[in-house]
Amino acid sequence: MSTSSGVATVGNSDCKVVRFSTADYAPRERADAWREIYGRTLQKMDIEPLPAEQPHAEATLLRMPGFAMMAGRRSAAIYRRSPQFIDHDDVSITWARSSCYQTHQLGRTLDLVRGEAIVLTAGEAGQLRVPRLDDYVNLLVPRCCLSPLIADLDDAYGRRPIPADSPALQLLSRYLGILQGAGTFAVPELRRQAVAHIHDLIALAIGATRDAAEVAKSRGARAARLRAMKQDIATLLDQPDLSVATIAARHRIKPRWVQRLLESEGTTFTEYVLAQRLVRAHRLLTDPLHAKQKVSTIALDIGFGDLSYFNRAFRRRYGMTPSELRAAARYAN
Numbered sequence: 001m002s003t004s005s006g007v008a009t010v011g012n013s014d015c016k017v018v019r020f021s022t023a024d025y026a027p028r029e030r031a032d033a034w035r036e037i038y039g040r041t042l043q044k045m046d047i048e049p050l051p052a053e054q055p056h057a058e059a060t061l062l063r064m065p066g067f068a069m070m071a072g073r074r075s076a077a078i079y080r081r082s083p084q085f086i087d088h089d090d091v092s093i094t095w096a097r098s099s100c101y102q103t104h105q106l107g108r109t110l111d112l113v114r115g116e117a118i119v120l121t122a123g124e125a126g127q128l129r130v131p132r133l134d135d136y137v138n139l140l141v142p143r144c145c146l147s148p149l150i151a152d153l154d155d156a157y158g159r160r161p162i163p164a165d166s167p168a169l170q171l172l173s174r175y176l177g178i179l180q181g182a183g184t185f186a187v188p189e190l191r192r193q194a195v196a197h198i199h200d201l202i203a204l205a206i207g208a209t210r211d212a213a214e215v216a217k218s219r220g221a222r223a224a225r226l227r228a229m230k231q232d233i234a235t236l237l238d239q240p241d242l243s244v245a246t247i248a249a250r251h252r253i254k255p256r257w258v259q260r261l262l263e264s265e266g267t268t269f270t271e272y273v274l275a276q277r278l279v280r281a282h283r284l285l286t287d288p289l290h291a292k293q294k295v296s297t298i299a300l301d302i303g304f305g306d307l308s309y310f311n312r313a314f315r316r317r318y319g320m321t322p323s324e325l326r327a328a329a330r331y332a333n
Helices: 027-043 167-182 188-206 210-218 220-235 244-251 255-263 269-285 295-301 307-318 322-332
Strands: 002-004 007-011 016-021 046-049 057-064 067-074 077-081 091-096 101-105 108-112 117-121 126-130 134-141
Touching (some): 027 046, 067 188, 134 188, 167 188, 167 220, 188 210, 188 220, 220 269, 269 295, 307 322
Antiparallel strands (some): 091 117, 101 108
């Protein structure tokens, strides 16, 4: 990790993570850090604070081939990109999570509500007016990666918002969170695949061509939906009545689609849930922190309503009973 001028950078030339916060500066230095480092250096924008606004910004910038993302919190201000900052024509997709905001570019002014996204171009001057402290996400994708997927990309710039309840936008937002949490971007092969999926989801959110939409739905959207479903299953494993219908309802799709997504990986919903519960049981039984917890309690806590079934399933998978595994773990420690 390197640190320069209050900016912490980790990673390599293919995948860099940059973190910044005005909280790292003395109070008298924060306004300058906000304008110069956060604004002019990281955002490539001039900042015009709104009256009586205290300077505050925190951001994490993730940059890799084909994709960049900045997410964090920023003070109320007018963020203005002038011609002097323009050095590429990447496509920008931005949305505010906690505030309304206004964009102006190419002679078009648009007022957006919380959660709505807007498509802008980094190749033209423009500005963003944020009226109060706001949590935000901004994505950058090279134009050459998106233009073949979208019928008229130029027409989308600053013209119409992507609704907050857009399925593609919601799936994109959640997928980004899952990828970051899983450390996917740190693995080159997984990173390349994930970036292709992100391009698919962005194209669907903006308005993909018919052919691109078909590919995106079967590739990026499918991968994102499957990852999100698996995360939900992991979250709900402790519920004995966890069912296909439960997951389908959370994703607003038919139960059959849940089954099909899992079948594409060679498993069924029942088999997948059972496997995840057994993996969790194995982890808990070998964890010294849970050494005093009864086997029956562990079984119930991970969603098994029948202790006999739990013992049989565990033995089939691991070749020993839960009690035998725990004894072996204690001996090893």
